[in-house]
Amino acid sequence: MLNIREYLKNNRLIMDGAMGTYYSDLEGDESAFSEFGNINRPEIIEKIHSDYINAGAKLIRTNSFATSIEALGVTVFEQKRIIEASCEIAKRAAKDKAYVAGDIGPIKENAESTESEILDEYIRMCDIFLAADVDVILFETFSDMIYIKQLVKYIRSKKDVFIMTNFCLNKNGFTRNGLSATKILSELAQIDEIDACGFNCGIGSGHMSNIMKKLKYPSNKYIACIPNAGYPEQMQNRMIFMDNVDYFSNNMKAIADLGIDIVGGCCGTRPTYIKKLAEKIDLKPVKKVSFLGSDIAEVHKELRKNVFYSKFETGKKVIAVELDPPFDADYEKLVEYAHTLKKQGVDIITMADSPMGRSRVDSILMSVKLANETGINVMPHICCRDKNMIAIRSTLLGAYINDIRDLLLVTGDPVPSESRRLTTGVFDYNSIQLMNFVKEMNQEHFADEPFYYGGALNPTMGKIDNIIDRIQKKIDAGCKYFLTQPVYSDDAIERLAEIKRRVDTKILCGIMPLVSYRNANFMKNEFIGIDIPDNIVARYRPEMSKEEGEETGAKIARELMEKLNPIVDGYYFMLPFNRVSLIGKILG
Known part of the structure; x- marks a missing residue:
């Protein structure tokens, strides 16, 4: 032949x-x-x-x-x-x-x-x-x-x-x-x-x-x-x-x-x-x-400015605050919180996607509601746990036509062990694969006004070379910025500084102001991936009032911000129990 x-x-x-x-x-x-x-x-x-x-x-x-x-x-x-x-x-x-x-x-x-x-x-x-x-x-x-x-x-x-x-x-x-x-x-x-x-x-x-x-x-x-x-x-x-x-x-x-x-x-x-x-x-x-294979013309459209990402260009520290959507249909408090945060000068609200694998109001739908009611910038989280790629694509298209332009793409917390007999996690993809998918959607559908999306970063988990390798893969997949897990220790801050020296990207450092002795111990002992030193927990006492606990949390947050100021591009506040009053105490 x-x-x-x-x-x-x-x-x-x-x-x-x-x-x-x-x-x-x-x-x-x-x-x-x-x-x-x-x-x-x-x-x-x-x-x-x-x-x-x-x-x-x-x-x-x-x-x-x-x-x-x-x-x-x-x-x-x-x-x-x-x-x-x-x-x-x-x-x-x-x-x-x-x-x-x-x-x-x-x-x-x-x-x-x-x-x-x-x-x-x-x-x-x-x-x-x-x-x-x-x-x-x-x-x-x-x-x-x-x-x-x-x-x-x-x-x-x-x-x-x-x-x-x-x-x-x-x-x-x-x-x-x-x-x-x-x-x-x-x-x-x-x-x-x-x-x-x-x-x-x-x-x-x-x-x-x-x-x-x-x-x-x-x-x-x-x-x-x-x-x-x-x-x-x-x-x-x-x-x-x-x-x-x-x-x-x-x-x-x-x-x-x-x-x-x-x-x-x-x-x-x-x-x-x-x-x-x-x-x-x-x-x-x-x-x-x-x-001709060598004569493929690419159409370059003028990109419309992304409102949130442009804030990095001002030289000021960018402020993001995470809120958890409600477990039920009672959303009025969340709208009230969003109004408060907007008045306090917060740049964007990030909306968690059923954190801890427990069902809450959909992050995108809740974000759309907040944006429509308050006019504040919103960044819904999208995780890989609950949807296959067909559903995620539909979700992204729905988010886009409702004027969502900023996303945080994460793998997602697993389904709680007690629920796994009845509820299955999908996890067809991890966060990097999801980012590549959104990158393709940007090129195919949203070239003139694409999604800008961030990724998660934990500076304390593993060897720093491995962390940087994963960061680079996310950047190659179109990731524009990173939001970190809460940082408390000097060691974590130094690791973050090393990452910033070696990688050209925007980083919002996670800050979670602990509000009580019980809250501090719970976060230290129950959450994998969040490293809370003993000296931080020691600043809380069991007999503290609610006001004293919040003041202590706000003070620690301000101390961390002072140390982080030369390193990061902004701060990502995770507020226990959606206590938005903490932002006023921290930012003044």
């Missing part, structure tokens, strides 16, 4: 259809993982490959899409065995009739995932495919580019294998992480190591056709389009893709006529789909509407 690059110069390449749904049909088990079939039912997997080749496919994917350790619940050794078997079966079926693509799907990320661990697993998978001498390494159904650039450079440093990258879109033409089809093609055009790129899965051929018609394509890449058969329906407790072969093939002909180089099918497509597709489309490539 010709080298795949030579083949594509004069031929349109037809890919296979879905492995997973066809395997489920043959096995009669909708929940079956086809990847285990590489070991347990190799004859079925080989039959599926052969059926697609006989239907007209010239490129088949190894049965390895969901072979991450977490997805299959296997060891590294078992993972290697499954992937190696997928290559052996595919190559045996292909012989000299079809090319073989080593198929790599996205590895699921969560709050506990680290980039280095995930990258290492991708590299292990790539090494297995390289050793198996497949014709193509295919990354498909991806939603962001976090690992793609590093992986394709790694692959090309090892071998000059054909590399294809396909992304999963929704009906509006965006990935679940907020990348648009246009942006994807623009960025991939700049990556020399990639031979082909495009879109697969997520949507049916009709929606895919509508999206593809609106795009221009990089002239330096082959373009792939592999949509689903359609959308599954539930029938007798099973999710079934309805048979719509003619509809699919007609849409694929329209897509191919745009000049698309590689076409095939994803979820729900079976050999009948590929056979009809192969019969209907012209196998000779057609010229497409394209742009």
Whole structure:
């Protein structure tokens, strides 16, 4: 057979259809993982490959899409065995009739995932495919580019294998992480190591056709389009893709006529789909509407000034105050507090997102209420605990159209242990991943007036080099400023000074004025991550009056501010029990 690059110069390449749904049909088990079939039912997997080749496919994917350790619940050794078997079966079926693509799907990320661990697993998978001498390494159904650039450079440093990258879109033409089809093609055009790129899965051929018609394509890449058969329906407790072969093939002909180089099918497509597709489309490539990979024009819009962030430019210390939303619908007191804080010259109110994992009024809705009632700047917290990315995207869009422009993005406190039987934390993402998502939304939707968002910083937790590394990752993800945990000790202040010397960013130092002996002991002993020295607790007495306790807390706060004044850009006050009267005692 010709080298795949030579083949594509004069031929349109037809890919296979879905492995997973066809395997489920043959096995009669909708929940079956086809990847285990590489070991347990190799004859079925080989039959599926052969059926697609006989239907007209010239490129088949190894049965390895969901072979991450977490997805299959296997060891590294078992993972290697499954992937190696997928290559052996595919190559045996292909012989000299079809090319073989080593198929790599996205590895699921969560709050506990680290980039280095995930990258290492991708590299292990790539090494297995390289050793198996497949014709193509295919990354498909991806939603962001976090690992793609590093992986394709790694692959090309090892071998000059054909590399294809396909992304999963929704009906509006965006990935679940907020990348648009246009942006994807623009960025991939700049990556020399990639031979082909495009879109697969997520949507049916009709929606895919509508999206593809609106795009221009990089002239330096082959373009792939592999949509689903359609959308599954539930029938007798099973999710079934309805048979719509003619509809699919007609849409694929329209897509191919745009000049698309590689076409095939994803979820729900079976050999009948590929056979009809192969019969209907012209196998000779057609010229497409394209742009030069080096000639991608970026539109630079004039940014509207962010009211809160511009306060850093005045040279004055910026003042933020955190309030907790109510547990119930009684919000009048909170509005009253906001009016008081505005009169006292506070620059922004931050609104916690169900702190301690206990349900309160939604932080964004409460922030909108305060902004409308008082006119003060607001910064709702958004944490990753309670929402998946679909819900977070909807939340962000809702916040934006209600004139919210400032956010604090955090991973979030876990669900309390006593509630975990009934309530589950989502934690699909951590704070850095959420920041990258908002960064993409800013570029795609809010370029002329983006969200400005901050991140959390605890200067006392861990080695300072590790803290700075995490800060830098957040800055790279678009983070404009940092709000710290409460600081009390000279050691924490010195660590904060070291961070400020080494990192160019704005920092609001957290100050929590303790208001009683009981409050001081509770915070010292019950809150992980807040370091309260014994000498601070010793300044409180059990017999103190409420007024004496507040005066002591205010005095300590003023002492801390004096020490922090040469270091930080402002202060972030966390008031126990929403006691806004403390601000007047602290600021004077």
